[in-house]
Structures are given as structure tokens and as C-alpha cells.
Amino acid sequence: MAERIRHSLSLPIVLNNITINITVSIGISAFPLDADNIETLIKHADLAMYNAKSKGKNNFQYFIPELNVSAVKRLMVESELQKAVQNHNFIFHYQPILDIKTKKILILEALVRWIHPDKGIIYPQEFISIEEENGLIVPLGDVLFHIIWKFYKHTGRVHFPDLKLAVNISPKQLNDNHIISNI
Numbered sequence: 001m002a003e004r005i006r007h008s009l010s011l012p013i014v015l016n017n018i019t020i021n022i023t024v025s026i027g028i029s030a031f032p033l034d035a036d037n038i039e040t041l042i043k044h045a046d047l048a049m050y051n052a053k054s055k056g057k058n059n060f061q062y063f064i065p066e067l068n069v070s071a072v073k074r075l076m077v078e079s080e081l082q083k084a085v086q087n088h089n090f091i092f093h094y095q096p097i098l099d100i101k102t103k104k105i106l107i108l109e110a111l112v113r114w115i116h117p118d119k120g121i122i123y124p125q126e127f128i129s130i131e132e133e134n135g136l137i138v139p140l141g142d143v144l145f146h147i148i149w150k151f152y153k154h155t156g157r158v159h160f161p162d163l164k165l166a167v168n169i170s171p172k173q174l175n176d177n178h179i180i181s182n183i
Contacts, residue, residue, distance in 0.1 A: 002026045002028060002060035003060070005024065005026065006024050006026065006058065006059065006060060009022045009023075009024045010022065010023065010024075010058065023057050023058035024058060025049050025050075025052040025053045025057050025058065025059065025060070026048075026049060026052060026059075026060035026061075027044075027045040027046055027047065027048030027049025027050070027051065027052055027060070027061060027063065028045060028048055028060060028061070028062045028063065029041050029042075029044035029045040029048060029062070029063040030062075030063075034063045044063040044067070044068070045063065047063060047067040047068065047071055048061045048062055048063040048064075048067060049061070051067055074130065077127070077130055078130060078134050078136075080116065081114075081127055081130060081131060081134075081136060081140075082136065084114055084115075084116070085136055085139050085140050085143055088143050088146070088147065089114060089115045089116070089117075090112055090113065090114055090115065090140075090143065090144060090147060091112075091113050091115055091147070092110045092111060092112055092113070092144075092147060092148060092151065093111045093113060094108040094109065094110055094111070094151075094165075095108065095109045095111055096108055096109075097109060097166070105160065105163070106164065107163075107164045107165070107166050108160075108163060108164075108165050108166070109165075109166040109167075109168075110144075110148050110151075110165055110166065110167050110168075111124070111168075112124055112144055114126075114127055128170070131170075132170055132172055135172075137170045137172050137173060138172060138173055138176045141169060141170065141173045141176075141179075141182070142182050144167075145167075145182050145183060148165060148167060152165060
């Protein structure tokens with residue numbers, strides 16, 4: 001049935017000479033195998049739907065218990081990240097970009113690292129996408145700009161007056177009305 005629904009919705013629709021293509025991500029949970037009450041059944045179908053989206057969209061996935069475990073882990077990471085943003089638990093490693101001929105540092109690229117109280121250094125590929133999805137990327141960016149500015153003001157500008165810093169920013173940060181003033 002899910003495949004029939006997916007196929008039916010994938011057929012192009014023409015409205016006012018505009019062709020519209022629809023994709024669908026379907027999550028499936030079954031009573032009583034996956035849950036014995038409607039709230040949990042819907043929650044499990046929702047987890048399965050997000051799993052379908054993560055696998056490229058336009059497909060369907062069945063609920064599996066591992067999805068519950070990963071959802072709980074993700075909530076824990078989100079909670080820890082919120083605390084990390086509040087407490088400024090981030091550092092930067094500065095990667096030099098050199099002029100090959102003169103061997104002079106042209107730019108330092110600021111690469112963020114999360115200092116986790118139990119796990120130590122966590123690299124951005126493990127937390128940036130979560131920050132973008134849950135809306136914390138803008139406040140995180142504000143914290144990171146503050147850290148970078150302190151470094152530049154107290155170290156970079158003094159020792160490297162012509163130094164340029166490169167900072168990666170999220171598209172969501174670019175849409176923030178305060179991005180210019182924060183930078």
C-alpha cells in the first residue's frame with residue numbers, strides 16, 4: 001500500500017501549465033507489534049518517516065526499535081549542545097593557508113571543536129547538522145564569533161597585523177537579520 005501511495009503521488013500534476021512533482025516520505029508502525037497505544041504508534045511512525053527522509057526521501061520505512069534508541073541519543077546530544085552553547089564550550093583550531101612562493105601565512109581558517117565534558121574534543125561533522133536542524137546554529141554562531149574575535153583581538157591582531165581569518169558559516173546564519181552586527 002505504501003508503494004502504491006508513493007507511486008500515485010509521484011505522478012506529475014499540471015496546474016496552470018506548471019508541472020508539479022511531489023515526493024513523499026512514509027513512516028509505518030504497526031499495532032500491536034510496535035506499540036499498544038495510539039500516541040506511541042504515531043510517535044514510532046513519525047520516527048520511521050524521519051528515517052525515510054534521511055535515506056533520500058520519496059520512500060517508506062518501517063519502524064524498528066533502533067530508531068527509538070537513536071532518537072533518545074539525538075535528544076541527549078541536543079540537550080548537551082544547548083548547555084555547550086550557553087557555557088561557550090567550544091574552541092578553534094586555526095589552520096594556516098600559506099602562499100606557496102613566500103611561505104607566508106595569508107589566512108587562518110577557524111575550525112570549531114566542541115569540548116565535551118566527558119567525551120573530549122568533538123568534531124563539527126558530529127554536531128553542526130544537529131545545530132542547524134534544531135535552530136541552535138544561530139546562537140552557536142554568535143558564541144563562535146565572540147570566541148574568534150577574542151582570539152583576533154588579543155593574539156592575531158598583535159602578532160599578525162595583516163592576518164585574515166576565514167570562518168565557515170551556515171546558510172541559516174546568513175538568513176539571520178543580525179549576522180552583520182554579530183560579525
